[in-house]
Amino acid sequence: MNKLHKDVSCSQCGVRSHSLFAEFNDKEVDVLSEHKSCSYYKKKQAVFLEGSNPRGVFCINKGKVKVFTMGDEGKEQIIHLAKEGEIIGYRSMFSGQPYQVSAETLEECNICFISKENFTSMIDSNSILRNGILSELSKELNERSKTITQMSQKSVRDRLAYSLILLKDIYQDEDINLSREDLANLIGTATETLIRLIKQFKEEGFIEIKGRKIKIVSLSALKTIAGK
Amino acid sequence: MNKLHKDVSCSQCGVRSHSLFAEFNDKEVDVLSEHKSCSYYKKKQAVFLEGSNPRGVFCINKGKVKVFTMGDEGKEQIIHLAKEGEIIGYRSMFSGQPYQVSAETLEECNICFISKENFTSMIDSNSILRNGILSELSKELNERSKTITQMSQKSVRDRLAYSLILLKDIYQDEDINLSREDLANLIGTATETLIRLIKQFKEEGFIEIKGRKIKIVSLSALKTIAGK
DNA sequence: CGAATCTTTGAAAGACGTCAACATTGGTGG
C-alpha cells in the first residue's frame, strides 16, 4: 500500500458492495462520497479511543481493525475484529455516550470518515440504510450474547478453536497474523496459556505455525472442538 | 396480582413513562393501545423461545423476566434481566433471524404484545421511537462488551459483587429473590461455587440471607470488590 | 404430610493464571 494515500471515490470503492452502503443508488453514493474523507493509518494506530466523544463513523476501505475495551487491570479484551467494508464507531454515537471501546489498526489501513451530521441525515432519509443498521446492531447483539455464553461456559481450549474458525473467516486465504497477545485478548486468557494451547493444536495437527502466523489445516477438527 | 387479568390501557399504564414509548403523544398512545394485547404470565412461563420466529415485541407491564441462551451443554447463561417498562424481543426481529435467546418470567407478570407489523410501522413513522431504539440497542451493545470483559478477566467473586449491585437496581427496595441456579447462571459459574461465595459475603457482612432472599447491607463494600 | 425441588457442604481433581527465566524476532540507527 502506498503511504501517500489517495482518496478513493465511494463509487470506485471495491468493498462498498459488502457494506451497509451496498444498496445506495448512484446519487446517494455521490453524496456519500462528497461528505467522506479518507485517511491512511499505519499499523497499530488508534482510530478512536474509549472515553472520547464520537464525531462520526469510520468505514474501513482496506485493512483490519481491532475493537477492544480495557479491563480494570489494564488488560485488553478484544470485542470485535473489523475488516474491509465494515463501519465502526456508530454504536456510541446513537446512544449519546462517549466511546466505551477503543479501535486500533492491526495493519496498514485506509479508513474513511463520515461525520455524525452527515451519517444521521442519511439514516433519516434512507430507510434501507436505517433497517440495515438496525439489523446490524441486532446481529451484533446476538453475537455478543453468544460470546458471553462462551466465555462463561467454555474452556480456553474450546474458545481458541472457536476463535480460529472466526479468524479463518476474517483472514480468508491468508494466514492468521495476530500477535500472541492479541489472540489471547480475543479469547480472554493469559498469553502463556494461549501459547501452550497453540502448541497443542499444532501437535495434534489442526494448525501449522510459521513464526507468528497460523495456518488452519483442519477446520473440521476445530469445529468439533468448538461445538455448535 | 389477579389471575383474571384485565387489559391495561396504555394511557393508564404506570410504567409507560419509563419505557421507549415515554415520548408518545396521546394520539400515538391510543394507536398503540388499540394494537396491543395483554396477557397474564405465571411464574416460570416462557415468553419466547430460542430458535422460534419473532412475531412481535413484548412490553413488560408488571414483573421480571430473564433473557438467556442455552450453552452447548444445556447450561443457561442469563444475558439480561428485564423489568417493568422494558420491551423485549425486538432484536431478532430487526435482524430477520429466529430468536437467539429465550425469555422466561421470574415471577407473575403482565406482559403486552405488539405485532411486528404494528411495531415496525410505528418505527417508520416515529423518529423519536426510532432514535430511542437505536440508542437502546447501542447501550445494550456497550453493556454486553463490558460483560464479556468481566467474564474473561474477573474472578467469580468479583462478578458476584458486580451482579449484586446490578440486582439491587432491579429489585430496588425488595430483597433479591432469584434461585441460586439463576444467580449462578447470571454470573456464569457453577451453583455450588456461587453458594460458597454467597456464604463468604454473608460472613464478611456485605449481605444478609433470608432463605433464598438476599439483602444487600453494604453496597459500598460490593462496589470496591466489583471494581470500576 | 410427603415428594419433588432447591440448597448446602465436603472432598478431590483439573484448568488456568502468575512469576521468572530464557529465546527469538523485527525494526532501527549507524
Added chain:
DNA sequence: CCACCAATGTTGACGTCTTTCAAAGATTCG
C-alpha cells in the same frame, strides 16, 4: 547491510480458583 536492542514469544514450576461429583439438609407446594 549489519548489529543491536526492545519487544515479542516460549517454557517450566507452582499455587489457587473453580468445577465436578456425591450426598445430606431444607423448603415448598400440592
